[in-house]
Amino acid sequence: xxxxxxxxxAMGDSPVHRLDARAKLVAVLAYTVVLISFDRYRVxxxxxxxxxxxxxxxxxxxxxxxxxxxxxxxxxxxLMLVLMSPMYDRTPCAxxxxxxxxxIIGGWLTAANIAIKFALGVLALTAMMCATPxxxxxxxxxxxxxxxxxxLQLGFLYRYLFLLIDEAMRVRRARDFRGAAxxxxxxxxxxxxxxxxxxxxxxxxxxxxxxxxxxxxxxxxEPHSLNRLCFTGADAVFFVLAAVYLVACRWGYPKWF
Amino acid sequence: MRYADxxxxxxxxSLQVRAGERVGLIGPNGAGKTTLMLTVMNAVRFTGRxxxxxxxxxxxxxxxxxxxxxxxxxxxxxxxxxxxxLDDVAFGPLNQGCDSAEARRRAVEAIAQVGLTGLEERxxxxxxxxxxxxxxxxxxxxxxxxxxxxxEPGANLDGRSRRRLLDILDGRTExxxxxxxxxxxxxxxxxxxxxxxxGRIIADRPTADLLADRALLTAHGLVD
Numbered sequence: 001x002x003x004x005x006x007x008x009x010a011m012g013d014s015p016v017h018r019l020d021a022r023a024k025l026v027a028v029l030a031y032t033v034v035l036i037s038f039d040r041y042r043v044x045x046x047x048x049x050x051x052x053x054x055x056x057x058x059x060x061x062x063x064x065x066x067x068x069x070x071x072x073x074x075x076x077x078x079l080m081l082v083l084m085s086p087m088y089d090r091t092p093c094a095x096x097x098x099x100x101x102x103x104i105i106g107g108w109l110t111a112a113n114i115a116i117k118f119a120l121g122v123l124a125l126t127a128m129m130c131a132t133p134x135x136x137x138x139x140x141x142x143x144x145x146x147x148x149x150x151x152l153q154l155g156f157l158y159r160y161l162f163l164l165i166d167e168a169m170r171v172r173r174a175r176d177f178r179g180a181a182x183x184x185x186x187x188x189x190x191x192x193x194x195x196x197x198x199x200x201x202x203x204x205x206x207x208x209x210x211x212x213x214x215x216x217x218x219x220x221x222e223p224h225s226l227n228r229l230c231f232t233g234a235d236a237v238f239f240v241l242a243a244v245y246l247v248a249c250r251w252g253y254p255k256w257f
Numbered sequence: 258m259r260y261a262d263x264x265x266x267x268x269x270x271s272l273q274v275r276a277g278e279r280v281g282l283i284g285p286n287g288a289g290k291t292t293l294m295l296t297v298m299n300a301v302r303f304t305g306r307x308x309x310x311x312x313x314x315x316x317x318x319x320x321x322x323x324x325x326x327x328x329x330x331x332x333x334x335x336x337x338x339x340x341x342x343l344d345d346v347a348f349g350p351l352n353q354g355c356d357s358a359e360a361r362r363r364a365v366e367a368i369a370q371v372g373l374t375g376l377e378e379r380x381x382x383x384x385x386x387x388x389x390x391x392x393x394x395x396x397x398x399x400x401x402x403x404x405x406x407x408x409e410p411g412a413n414l415d416g417r418s419r420r421r422l423l424d425i426l427d428g429r430t431e432x433x434x435x436x437x438x439x440x441x442x443x444x445x446x447x448x449x450x451x452x453x454x455x456g457r458i459i460a461d462r463p464t465a466d467l468l469a470d471r472a473l474l475t476a477h478g479l480v481d
Contacts, residue, residue: 011378133378135340159338162382209335216298216328217396218320218352226347226364227357 009062009130015234016060016131021140023235027052027242028128034246035117035124041093041109046116048249052242053120056127067126071119078118085111134158139225148223156210164203171195266292267303267456274404274432281443281464282436284453285478290436291331293453294406297434298328310403324353326404327397331412333389337381342368342392345381349400360399367399368392371425387418394425404432411439440479444468452477 010017016024031052038045057067086107093106129137138158141151175191183191267289274280282290295301299314299322307314309322327349330336339345346364355363368374371391381389390410397405410426411419419442426433426446435447443450443464450467452460454477460467467473474480 007380133341135344135378138340155340156338158340159380159382163334206335209330209332210338212295212298212300213330213336213338214348215300216323217349217400218323219348220320220352224348224351224360225357226344226351226361 007134008066009060010133012061012131014060014131016056016127018234019131019238020229020231020235021132021136022144022229022231023239024128024132025137025140025144027239028124030242030246031124032121034250035121037250038113038117040113041106043109043112043116044097045249046113046120049120050123052245053123053127056131057123060127060131062127062130067123067130070126071122074122075118078114082111082115085114136228139229142223142225143229152223160206160210164199167202168195168199171198265456266301267296270305270453270456270458272451272458272461274434276403277430277432278449279433279435279447281447281450282434282453283438283440283443283450283479284459287455288453289456290453291408292456294328294408294434294436297326297404297406298323324400325402326406327400327402328406329393329397329408329410331409333386333393334381336393336396337389341378341380342373342384342395343377345392346395346399349396353400363399363401364395367395370398371395372421385418387414387421390414390418390422391425394422398429402431404434405429407433407435407437409437409439410435411437411442438479440468440474452479 031049035046035049053067054064057064086105089105089107089110091106092103093109094101094103095109132140138151138155141154142148172195175195270289270293272280282293284290292301296303297307297309297314299307299316299319310325312318312322312325314322337345339348343361343364346367347360350360350363351357365374365377368377371394373388373391373395376384376388376392381392384392394410407426410422414422423442423445426435433446435443437443447464450460450462450464451458452467452473459477460470460473462470471480
């Protein structure tokens with residue numbers, strides 16, 4: 001498993017890629033806030049909200065199937081919530097869909113609302129991540145005055161997560177090559193505990209060495225970074241368009257919905 | 258210098274490295290080579306006196322002395338912690354107080370010096386072992402230090418990567434302290450060699466002289 005998993009499309013070149021990372025980050029954060037602000041029984045009102053993530057994906061030349069696969073991978077996290085909603089919320093709700101009028105329990109509307117919000121939220125994040133190198137996203141966070149420690153931690157997570165996963169894979173392979181699959185469950189559990197403990201100690205050791213490497217290069221607790229972001233007219237246009245779109249989605253949707 | 262468990266890692270060590278001089282540090286595992294370098298970087302506590310470019314190493318002068326010497330660790334993964342190569346190489350100059358444009362200029366120059374031009378936006382995870390080692394070297398070259406502390410720079414490199422690294426190091430003008438088990442590397446790069454064992458300096462002689470002393474090398478397990 002490698003950074004390819006995160007950065008697969010981020011190094012491309014498209015109008016969305018060329019936008020300033022701050023503009024994209026603020027737009028997607030605002031989009032998320034607007035998305036979750038809709039009432040739980042509103043479903044049709046969420047439909048126009050699909051325009052931004054799909055437009056970003058299209059302009060960034062990211063295959064929609066790739067983004068939908070991400071949604072599918074993450075869906076187990078909200079599956080239980082969606083499935084439980086109809087059981088807990090039994091409020092009857094009148095639904096009008098064009099010429100058709102019928103009554104269903106509110107839980108189904110809530111379930112659909114949660115599922116759509118989740119899918120659109122993940123799609124918007126995926127579109128942003130696929131159109132922005134992670135280093136620039138970190139830089140955008142730093143320039144937007146997000147807490148330094150959070151930005152630093154995210155940077156380390158990005159840099160060392162896959163290294164740790166690779167290390168765990170190697171240890172697991174070494175264990176399997178010595179017949180771990182044939183061992184009784186108790187011994188396998190004990191071995192797994194040992195592997196986790198060993199990885200934890202290795203991670204601690206590595207963090208000490210990394211800190212030493214940082215200190216050796218003059219780090220004294222204040223992160224500095226190269227100034228690589230540039231807010232241009234195109235970013236301002238994107239920003240205004242995104243703001244108008246979000247306001248229209250939230251407060252200007254057609255009443256027949 | 259003494260570890261927390263009471264073991265003396267370095268005892269009675271006294272040496273001087275002149276400007277531009279290349280000194281090899283050889284000795285068996287646990288001889289104290291890495292510890293000596295960490296001591297110069299003020300990364301471990303010690304008693305005695307160390308001076309870098311005239312400034313005595315202490316907590317107070319740490320920032321100043323660390324600006325004068327760059328250490329490259331055995332495992333390049335520990336050295337490359339930023340999301341891209343350019344960020345990593347610019348990290349030191351930015352901490353030295355350079356503005357963004359100057360840090361970028363130095364970083365691009367250092368990346369070119371180690372032959373990694375074109376990989377600026379690449380993560381270390383996408384580099385080969387040889388590229389990581391060269392990248393680690395670039396991170397200290399961009400700081401324009403006076404003393405390079407290299408801990409096993411040739412470890413785990415294939416023949417081509419090792420030769421390439423040797424060529425880069427051979428073209429440097431900074432003073433160098435090179436800890437290694439790679440005697441041919443010492444022979445090519447260093448004019449002087451220090452043999453250590455159990456935290457002490459056993460011999461400090463010109464390279465050709467010490468490497469020709471088979472009996473000494475054999476006695477300390479450096480050749481069979």
